[in-house]
Amino acid sequence: MLNALLSRAMSGEKIAMLTCYDATFAKLMHLAGVDMLLVGDSLGMVIQGGDSTLGVTMQDMLYHTRIVAKGAPGAVIMSDMPVDSYEHDLADALQNAQALIEAGAHIVKIEGGGHMVETARYLVENGVPVCAHLGFTPQSVEKLGGYKIQGKTEAAGQVILKDAQEMATAGASMVLFEMVPAALATHITETISVPTIGIGAGAGCSGQVLVLQDLLGIYTGPAEKNPQDYKAPRFAQNFLGQTGNIEKAIINYVQAVKCGEFPAAQHSY
Template identity: 75%
Template sequence: MLNTLLTKAAAGEKIAMLTCYDATFAKVLALAGVDVLLVGDSLGMVIQGASNTLEVTMQDMIYHTRLVAKGAPHTVIMTDMPACSYEHDPQTALANAQTLMAAGAHLVKIEGGGEMVATARYLVENGVPVCAHLGFTPQSVEKLGGYKIQGKTEESAQAMLTDAQAMAQAGVSMVLFEMIPAALATEITQSINVPTIGIGAGAGCTGQVLVLQDLLGIYSGPTDKAPQDYKAPRFAQNFLQQGGSVQQAVSDYVQAVKEGRFPEDRHSY
């Protein structure tokens, strides 16, 4: 399934990806034509009510991957490797990645460039397809000083380009960019031979991803904060407002991505 998707992307077809955490939504999203279901560690926020993704465990990711795989057995499933499951040594990363693959994932996503290039290469060489996550990396939110756009300076943009090219050379299947300037994402997309997925990275990427709860307009922040204090990220769009049903909202998103109508300039940096 993954190879078929990558072939379509290479031929110019846009990839529509959404996060998913359970079997019911997995079935709905698959029927609506979503290409990739991302079992994201964003579940720490939208499912568990935390303020970030750092408390999510391997057991959480295994559990939710199994649920999604049951609901969408014929759709590509990507699973986030949670914090502390891959950063320390490649052997531990491989063991954890293989566990997620056994639970139903077709590829895993790891955050960061630099030292993570070697880890990505090791996973790929041992039969685990990888998606590299660059730009704003939620597991490094404390180090980055909050939810901030990345790649704004010439130095940081060059570093991201270098990391993306290194990841492509290491054999990753995809590169995901979060919250980076649209022009930079387009430049990098054109410079590497693997598909790119954007979230707050403009329309120049090979595909797009959103958090399902953002697409439905139902996420209002962590449980310890008042809903009225929450402000949706710039890159999010509530497709349910116009769609009228969950199924139609997802179908509208898929069509908008495929036709290049989403994201618009207002969703980009």
């Protein structure tokens, strides 16, 4: 299933991805035409109520991957490798990645370039498909000084380009760009040999991903904070507000991605 989806992406079909954390939504999304379900460590925020992804554990990811796979056995599933599950030891990275695959994922996502290229290569060489997550990497939010756009300068953009090229060469099946300038993401998409997925990275990527709760317009920040103090990210769009129906909102998102209507200029940097 994964290889067929990658082939469609390389042939020019836009790929629509959404985050998913449970069986009910997995079934609904799959029937609505979502191409790939991302069991994201964003669950630390939208499910667990935290202010970042840093509290998410391997047990959390395994649990949610299993129930998503149960809800949509015919869907292509990507699972995030949570913080501290892959960065420090190749053997641990492989063991954890294989556990996610056994739980139902078809591909795992790791954050960062640089020394993570070798981790990606090791996983691929041992039979685990990998998606590289570049640009803003939520697991490094403290090092990055908050939720900030990445790749704004020429030098920073060259680093992201180099990381993407090296990840593709190492065997990564996909590259995801978060919060990078649209022109940069488009240029890299045209340069590398694997599909790209964007979130806050413009319409020039091979596909798009949104957090489900952002698509539904129901996320209002960490549990302990006043919802009135929360400002939705620029790249989010409330599709539910346009329809009043969850299933139709997801269908509209898929159609908007497929035809290139989403993301529009106002969703990009």
